[in-house]
Amino acid sequence: MKKALLIVGAVLAVIILLAGGFVVYNYVRIQRGDLVKWDNQWYTKEELAKKFPPQVYEVEAKNTPEEVYADFCQALLANDTDKALSYIVEKNRDEYRKAFEDKTKLENWVKKLPEKITKENEYRNFAYYDINMGTKMKNTVSFIKNQVGFWEIDRI
Helix, strand or coil: CHHHHHHHHHHHHHHHHHHHHHHHHHHHHHHHCCEEEECCEEEEHHHHHHHCCCCCCCCCCCCCHHHHHHHHHHHHHCCCHHHHHCCECHHHHHHHHHHHCCHHHHHHHHHHCCCCCEEEEEECCEEEEECCCCCCCCCEEEEEECCCCCEEEEEC
16 A cells, blocks of 8 residues: 555655646746747747748838738729739738628718828838728728738738
């Protein structure tokens, strides 16, 4: 009986030491920045970089936000929603695809879109333009420059 208690105690001591070592090891990784908590989940630097690529990168622009907006509007006027969706950031396309399904709302919205937009702010890969939709509220269209250098609509 004493021998069994001694073995159980030794196993528990090893488990406690391993758990303590694991906690200390992860604490050190957190302090060094090798382990990062983002959106209530823990990531290594590599996992975080893969899941959330850097938003700030230096690349020469191959078009302008004004050109993207004009092409987007032209595609909507031609009733080519697939082409219009190609000017929107990929992560938001499904949301806009669903919005474009209501043809009546889309038609009314397209009629309100102004020809020109006014630049408010541009910083590196982000640009914000004022879009006068004829409402009392301020309306903004935001653009993101992708890693290849093409501006795309983020929100309109």
